[in-house]
Amino acid sequence: MHPIKLCLLALLGLLATIQTSPAASVIVVKGSTTVLPVVQAEAEAYMKSHPGLNISLSGGGSGDGIKALIDKSTDIANSSRELKPEETKLAGKRGIRPVLHPIAMDAIVPIVHPRNRVKNLTIDQLSQIYQGKIRNWKEVGGENLSIVVVSRDSSSGTFESWGQLVLHGAKVTPRAQMQASSGAIVQVISKNRYAIGYIGIGYLNKSVKPLTVNGIPATTETAVSRRYPVSRPLYMVTSGEPKGGVAGFVQFVLGKEGQRIVEKTGFVPVKKH
Amino acid sequence: MKITRRRKEKLIKNIFFLFAIVSLLILFLIVLFLFREGIPIFKEVTLWDFLFGNEWYPTYQPPSYGIWPLIVGSLIVTFFSSLIAVPIGVMSAVYISEIAPAALKEVLKSVIELLAGLPSVVLGFFGMVVLAPWLQETFDLPTGLNIVNASLILALMAVPTISSISEDALYAVPKEFKEASYALGATKYETIVRVIVPSAFSGIMTSVILGMARAIGETMVVLMVAGGAAAIPESLFDSVRPMPASIAAEMGEAPFRSGHYHALFATGIVLFFMTLIFNLVADYVSHKFREEGSGTL
Numbered sequence: 001m002h003p004i005k006l007c008l009l010a011l012l013g014l015l016a017t018i019q020t021s022p023a024a025s026v027i028v029v030k031g032s033t034t035v036l037p038v039v040q041a042e043a044e045a046y047m048k049s050h051p052g053l054n055i056s057l058s059g060g061g062s063g064d065g066i067k068a069l070i071d072k073s074t075d076i077a078n079s080s081r082e083l084k085p086e087e088t089k090l091a092g093k094r095g096i097r098p099v100l101h102p103i104a105m106d107a108i109v110p111i112v113h114p115r116n117r118v119k120n121l122t123i124d125q126l127s128q129i130y131q132g133k134i135r136n137w138k139e140v141g142g143e144n145l146s147i148v149v150v151s152r153d154s155s156s157g158t159f160e161s162w163g164q165l166v167l168h169g170a171k172v173t174p175r176a177q178m179q180a181s182s183g184a185i186v187q188v189i190s191k192n193r194y195a196i197g198y199i200g201i202g203y204l205n206k207s208v209k210p211l212t213v214n215g216i217p218a219t220t221e222t223a224v225s226r227r228y229p230v231s232r233p234l235y236m237v238t239s240g241e242p243k244g245g246v247a248g249f250v251q252f253v254l255g256k257e258g259q260r261i262v263e264k265t266g267f268v269p270v271k272k273h
Numbered sequence: 274m275k276i277t278r279r280r281k282e283k284l285i286k287n288i289f290f291l292f293a294i295v296s297l298l299i300l301f302l303i304v305l306f307l308f309r310e311g312i313p314i315f316k317e318v319t320l321w322d323f324l325f326g327n328e329w330y331p332t333y334q335p336p337s338y339g340i341w342p343l344i345v346g347s348l349i350v351t352f353f354s355s356l357i358a359v360p361i362g363v364m365s366a367v368y369i370s371e372i373a374p375a376a377l378k379e380v381l382k383s384v385i386e387l388l389a390g391l392p393s394v395v396l397g398f399f400g401m402v403v404l405a406p407w408l409q410e411t412f413d414l415p416t417g418l419n420i421v422n423a424s425l426i427l428a429l430m431a432v433p434t435i436s437s438i439s440e441d442a443l444y445a446v447p448k449e450f451k452e453a454s455y456a457l458g459a460t461k462y463e464t465i466v467r468v469i470v471p472s473a474f475s476g477i478m479t480s481v482i483l484g485m486a487r488a489i490g491e492t493m494v495v496l497m498v499a500g501g502a503a504a505i506p507e508s509l510f511d512s513v514r515p516m517p518a519s520i521a522a523e524m525g526e527a528p529f530r531s532g533h534y535h536a537l538f539a540t541g542i543v544l545f546f547m548t549l550i551f552n553l554v555a556d557y558v559s560h561k562f563r564e565e566g567s568g569t570l
Contacts, residue, residue, distance in 0.1 A: 061525030148415045153522035154332045178501030180522040191406045194415045
């Protein structure tokens with residue numbers, strides 16, 4: 001019997017090392033891939049000025065982050081949306097009070113191939129296109145080409161905001177192509193002159209052409225003033241008011257330097273300094 | 274306490290038993306977890322509506338959880354990738370094991386092994402950045418992310434599986450069979466087609482089925498190149514959304530223990546049964562058609 005007992009002991013030992021909770025000098029951050037690039041830059045800057053402190057950052061999506069916050073396996077959840085009712089309910093059951101900290105504004109921009117002649121679409125036209133009711137570019141002033149609708153997968157935060165701000169809850173056509181990340185959407189659109197997609201303003205680059213919405217271009221100014229119609233806040237969510245190292249990090253992100261980093265990563269600061 | 278030979282023997286036996294039981298236990302726990310998280314969806318939707326429903330709108334109010342378009346997507350890319358991979362895989366195995374000169378044989382074998390080792394994300398990226406624009410330009414299509422693209426890349430992944438297992442099967446054909454065939458005056462071609470391939474048939478079929486199982490379970494490639502439209506395709510150049518792609522893309526953001534979450538796990542169960550069936554068929558075929566015995570002097 002001894003060998004089996006020994007093996008069991010060894011296994012228990014292994015489990016124990018896995019189960020140990022992170023030391024006080026580690027902040028675990030998890031969640032939305034939209035928020036990821038901002039918090040990545042924030043964490044790098046913060047760790048540089050706070051040697052000894054370690055910020056462990058991962059993506060996975062808003063839902064994953066909030067799930068982890070409820071499971072108490074993360075200190076901060078990044079989210080590109082507010083909590084869903086069932087998430088709030090579950091958090092309540094586990095004795096957790098989620099507190100939302102808006103850290104940046106995200107403007108979602110419709111993008112097309114640079115060779116596409118169309119420059120502007122109204123919210124209504126965008127809605128019709130994504131519902132599959134407008135199917136040819138000539139109906140909105142472009143060439144006689146069919147429209148390939150590219151969307152984020154149906155559970156991404158960006159998809160959800162787009163669904164609320166543009167489609168007002170109407171269903172996206174099942175013929176829409178789904179891409180799993182904003183980077184993938186840019187990649188697809190830059191190679192396809194039939195296609196239309198949407199991304200967070202932080203992912204915009206020269207390989208694609210942004211469209212104006214209702215005649216308003218997506219810029220820092222129009223997003224902050226909320227004149228640009230497809231913009232939304234991004235959040236860091238903590239369990240209760242943040243304490244200790246977590247509070248320090250949240251304050252840093254909302255402070256002058258943190259907000260400068262927000263701007264540098266292509267998002268829109270929530271506070272003017 | 275002195276370790277006697279007997280004790281040592283027993284100890285080693287126990288340790289090996291432990292390792293053997295661990296994988297079994299892990300599999301059991303995974304299946305248990307899969308079912309525990311997937312079954313609750315059937316409180317919201319009937320099994321029939323789940324499997325054969327045409328609408329996959331898991332995040333809307335009210336949600337619809339029909340995965341028929343996803344099942345069709347999976348089956349269609351698996352079918353077309355096998356159509357490409359089976360002839361290439363089997364014929365390359367025949368060439369390597371029966372025809373190629375020794376030096377070339379080694380080169381070909383290692384190249385195919387290298388192909389097997391390519392990470393799927395690399396192949397997916399290739400399909401997305403190189404193959405998709407090429408398909409689109411060449412055939413003047415609205416999109417290059419479609420069934421054809423996914424099938425081609427999946428075929429590329431299935432070929433090494435099919436080729437290496439087929440080759441093992443061909444290699445295992447007793448030498449006497451070949452010699453007997455030549456002794457009767459058969460040519461090399463006749464020997465291959467009438468003697469060697471039929472003798473290795475069960476192994477070749479097994480390789481084909483395992484190759485298909487690989488294609489149906491592959492996630493990264495279909496996530497990147499199938500386009501992801503959750504609709505029944507009307508042509509070979511339409512986008513589809515195979516089941517693994519749907520699970521991978523959506524699981525990250527589905528609220529914990531919500532209907533959507535359970536529906537994705539239930540999709541996993543469907544996928545589990547499909548690969549299970551593939552494996553059972555492979556097992557059956559390899560026993561049923563096994564060539565038994567060989568007569569030697």
